[in-house]
Amino acid sequence: DQQVKQNSPSLSVQEGRISILNCDYTNSMFDYFLWYKKYPAEGPTFLISISSIKDKNEDGRFTVFLNKSAKHLSLHIVPSQPGDSAVYFCAASGLYSGAGSYQLTFGKGTKLSVIP
Amino acid sequence: DTGVSQDPRHKITKRGQNVTFRCDPISEHNRLYWYRQTLGQGPEFLTYFQNEAQLEKSRLLSDRFSAERPKGSFSTLEIQRTEQGDSAMYLCASSFSSGSVEQYFGPGTRLTVT
Numbered sequence: 001d002q003q004v005k006q007n008s009p010s011l012s013v014q015e016g017r018i019s020i021l022n023c024d025y026t027n028s029m030f031d032y033f034l035w036y037k038k039y040p041a042e043g044p045t046f047l048i049s050i051s052s053i054k055d056k057n058e059d060g061r062f063t064v065f066l067n068k069s070a071k072h073l074s075l076h077i078v079p080s081q082p083g084d085s086a087v088y089f090c091a092a093s094g095l096y097s098g099a100g101s102y103q104l105t106f107g108k109g110t111k112l113s114v115i116p
Numbered sequence: 117d118t119g120v121s122q123d124p125r126h127k128i129t130k131r132g133q134n135v136t137f138r139c140d141p142i143s144e145h146n147r148l149y150w151y152r153q154t155l156g157q158g159p160e161f162l163t164y165f166q167n168e169a170q171l172e173k174s175r176l177l178s179d180r181f182s183a184e185r186p187k188g189s190f191s192t193l194e195i196q197r198t199e200q201g202d203s204a205m206y207l208c209a210s211s212f213s214s215g216s217v218e219q220y221f222g223p224g225t226r227l228t229v230t
Binding site for chain 2: 004032041045046091095103105107108109
């Protein structure tokens with residue numbers, strides 16, 4: 001079963017507009033969430049993270065929102081730039097919740113295309 | 117460049133052959149992870165080391181797979197008697213030890229089994 005779900009395989013956005021990428025999770029033991037960006041033929045690059053004790057974390061153009069009750073998080077990119085075109089993965093960890101595992105559980109990714 | 121490095125970047129092998137991949141983590145990281153990624157999927161966890169100790173293994177890591185990190189620095193992942201289903205991108209990541217969750221990935225080794 002897919003514990004981390006990214007239901008939109010792809011998203012197209014005009015340059016300068018906001019990109020919103022969504023992620024849902026089912027495992028209540030997850031308490032730390034991360035977003036990674038991946039270009040073709042490269043490994044995933046860490047982008048931003050959020051702990052379950054927060055509901056928002058910002059880093060420049062990137063903001064992650066967490067709604068624990070809905071088991072939902074989203075990544076906002078404002079303004080979107082053509083260089084942001086990549087596959088974005090949502091990942092979750094249960095490290096601090098008692099699960100004690102360092103493994104990350106990833107979604108299937110959303111391919112973002114920013115159109116100039 | 118002080119990022120995670122992996123070698124080789126690409127490997128083509130015939131079914132039944134053994135292959136070995138190498139990962140060099142970021143030098144100050146003492147945790148090292150292996151993941152596998154197939155087309156259309158996110159990375160899937162295989163195994164994890166803290167220093168030289170292998171502390172966690174996924175059920176995905178069948179008996180044909182073995183990983184080592186003999187001196188707590190670089191790591192190797194060996195696949196014996198490769199099968200076509202082993203074709204995937206094998207990713208290595210590393211992280212700090214102090215409860216840090218963020219993992220930093222290498223470029224991956226793409227394995228094609230013919």
